[in-house]
Amino acid sequence: MKILYIIILTCLLIPATYSQDDKSQVLILGTSHLDNIEGFEVSMLDKVIAKLDSFNFDIIGIEKMSGELLNDIKSRNDHAFDGITKGGFGVRYLEIADTIRINRQVTFLDAEKFIQELLSKEKLDSKDHKQLIFNYLAITDLPSAVLQYAMIEDKSTFTTEFEKYLAGILEREMTSKNEYYSLAMQLAIKEKLNRLDPIDNFQDESLLFKYYPNFMEDFKANAELFSGINELPVFQKVNELTESSIKSGDFYNLYSFLNSTEYKNGDFNAQWKIWLETDFKSGSDKARYYLWEMRNLNIAANILNLVARNPNKKILIIIGASHTGFLEKYLMQVENIELLKFE
Structure with a gap:
């Protein structure tokens, strides 16, 4: 017993040292929401993707909520969160998942287990990709299902009416011009990755309106305080770079600036710090800021979950550019994580 005590004490007294190989490396890539940019084409990201490809990432995380969280929120039956479960953040993922689980008689946990079994294989064939599609959809992971669909060269393997119905959904998703498919999926194919990990948590606005149902009235009553934000230099530069990127067919300079x-x-001072300088009587302005911090802390926690499950790996997180500074602020405080830079 005395020997064991000495060993433990010795371990505690040895200073922690980390080699470069021990560290988990994370790059938080800020992006514009590409589906909002008129004239955007996937080829405009070629140089951005080539740059990211040079890092040889092992994991790619995207701005989506996990199936566990979506199903948890749905199970609460709290109408304050209808914007998630019945809106764009979650409704289609949940509906497709329900359809798959009923059609294929599979539970959420069964699907998760089957995914892990398939991903443990050294090489996947078309049948494996197809099974991954069904199981990813069962856990609401539509982006990963689309990635698997893109890897199947012979789409004629989708033979039943139900499979053809799913293939139609996947085809439409695959041609969507957004960060999931124009950026994350294209890079994942190059890196031979088999999933796009969800790392977001969209509950901040639902909680804001739950705690402060009159927030919009507060905001409109103080609208003059926010009227000039879009004219600030930081956003004018984003607009100018976006326009020039469309004209040149190359988004590299835009991503460098973002x-x-x-x-x-500039983004923090323009659209986040302002909530701490206003003075709404209800306090909803401060709540807006605190809940934004909460959302980013939740995202950081999800990234650390990824790190914990994938030690010593290179992880890319693709997320709206307004999140980047917040996430880096939190993650730089975590021992043994190295933050990578796009430039």
Whole structure:
């Protein structure tokens, strides 16, 4: 017993040292929401993807909520969260998942287990990709299902009416011009990755309206305080770079700016710090800021969950550029994590 005590004490007294190989590396890539940009084409990201490909990432996380969280929120039956479960953040994922689980008689946990078994194989064939599609859909992971669909060269393997119905959904998703499919999926195919991990948590606005149902009235009553935000230099520069990127057919300079210190500081001062300088009588302005911090803390926790499950790996997180400075602020405080930079 005395020997064991000495061993434990010795271990505690040895200073922690980490080699470069021990560290988990994380790059938080800030992005514009590409589906909002008129004239955007996937080819405009070629140089951005080539740059990201040079890092050789092992994991790619995207701005989506996990199936566990979506199903948890749905099970609460709290109408304050209808914007998630009945709106764009979650409704289609949940509906497709319910359809799959009924049609294929599979539970959420069964699907998760089957995914892990398939991903443990050294090489996947078309049948494996097809099974991954069904099981990813069963846990609401539509982006990963689309990634698997893109890897199947012979789409004629979808033979039944139900399979053809799913293939139609996947085809439409695959041609969507957004960060999931124009950026994350294209890179995942290059890196031979088999999933796009969800890392977001969209509960902040639902909680804001639950706690402060009159928030919009507060905001409209103070609208003049926010009227000039879009004219600030940081956002004018984003607009100019977006226009020039469309004309040149290359989004590299836009992404360089969105991931610069200049943008992160300017964005924070323009659209987040302002909530701490206003004075709504209800306090909903401060709540807006605190819940935004909460959302980013939840995202950081989800990233650390990824790190815990994938130690010593390179992880790319693709997320709206307004999140980047917050996430880096939290993650730089975590021992043994190295934050990578796009530039």
